[in-house]
Amino acid sequence: MTRTRIRASAPDQACVDAVDLARAAAQELASPSEVGDHLGYEGEGDRIVTHYFTCLDRAYRGWRWAVTLTRASRAKNVTVSEGVLLPGTGALLAPEWVPWSERLQPGDLGVGDLLPTADDDDRLVPGYAGGEEELDQQMIFEYGLGRARVLSSVGRDQAARRWHSGEQGPHSPIAHAAPAQCSTCGFYWPLAGGLRQRFGVCANEYAPDDGKVVAADHGCGAHSEAAVMPPSVEQATPILDDLGYDLMEDEAGSVDESASEELGHS
The missing domain is CATH 3.10.450 (Nuclear Transport Factor 2; Chain: A,)
Structure with missing residues (x-):
C-alpha cells in the first residue's frame, strides 16, 4: 500500500x-x-x-x-x-455561549412563552412506568389513557428539595413566627402519592400561601387553630384641672383650713 x-x-x-x-x-x-x-x-x-x-x-x-x-x-x-x-493572545472575549435551556431560570417564563421539554429529560418517565408512585387508580388512569409522561423519582426529589428550602418551607421567617405547623391546620390539603407525607396545598384564602404548595412543617399566622386574642382596651388619659380647687372634708365633716384660707384669698 x-x-x-x-x-x-x-x-x-x-x-x-x-x-x-x-x-x-x-x-x-x-x-x-x-x-x-x-x-x-x-x-x-x-x-x-x-x-x-x-x-x-x-x-x-x-x-x-x-x-x-x-x-x-x-x-x-x-x-x-x-x-x-x-x-489575539490576551484579547478580551465574550463568555462562552450557553444554550437557552441552561440559561433559563425559574420565573423567566412569561405569558405566551413556550418551554419545550427534551425527550430524555430525567425528571420524567413514560406514563405507563408510573415512576415510584404506588400502583393505585392514578397509575391505572395514566396507563395509555392519560399523560404520556409522569414525574420520575429524580424529578420528584428535585421538586421536594426546592419546595422545602423555599419560601413555603420551614425555614422562612413567617414559618418561624407561626403558632403551629401546616400539618395541623384545617386548611392544609395533603398532596397525593409519594409526597403526601411532606407537602400539601394551602386552602385558606386569607393566608399568604393560598393556592400554593407548602411543606408540612411550614406555617403562618392564619392557622385554623390559632388562639384568638381579646381586643385590647385603650385607657383614657386623665384630665387634670389645675385652674380651681375642690373642697375636701375630713372624717369629722369640717373643711380643711388651708383650703378655706385659700378660698378666702381668692
Whole structure:
C-alpha cells in the first residue's frame, strides 16, 4: 500500500510582498489611526496569504486586523479577498455561549412563552412506568389513557428539595413566627402519592400561601387553630384641672383650713 505525500506549498511571494495593499485594506475597515505594526503573515493555500496588523483601538486590546490577499493563476496583480478583526493572545472575549435551556431560570417564563421539554429529560418517565408512585387508580388512569409522561423519582426529589428550602418551607421567617405547623391546620390539603407525607396545598384564602404548595412543617399566622386574642382596651388619659380647687372634708365633716384660707384669698 502506497501513501500519498502532501507537500505544503510555499507562500506566494507576490502576496507576501503586498504588505502596503493589506494595510490599506485594513485602514478601509477601520481608520488609519487604528491599524498598527505589521505582525507577520501566514500562508493559507495556493496564492493565498493573510497579513496581520496590530489593532490600536483601545476597546479591542489584544485583537489584530487580518487581511487575506490572493492572486489568480498566471496573474501578476494581487487582490484583497477579505479583512476581519480577530482576537489575539490576551484579547478580551465574550463568555462562552450557553444554550437557552441552561440559561433559563425559574420565573423567566412569561405569558405566551413556550418551554419545550427534551425527550430524555430525567425528571420524567413514560406514563405507563408510573415512576415510584404506588400502583393505585392514578397509575391505572395514566396507563395509555392519560399523560404520556409522569414525574420520575429524580424529578420528584428535585421538586421536594426546592419546595422545602423555599419560601413555603420551614425555614422562612413567617414559618418561624407561626403558632403551629401546616400539618395541623384545617386548611392544609395533603398532596397525593409519594409526597403526601411532606407537602400539601394551602386552602385558606386569607393566608399568604393560598393556592400554593407548602411543606408540612411550614406555617403562618392564619392557622385554623390559632388562639384568638381579646381586643385590647385603650385607657383614657386623665384630665387634670389645675385652674380651681375642690373642697375636701375630713372624717369629722369640717373643711380643711388651708383650703378655706385659700378660698378666702381668692
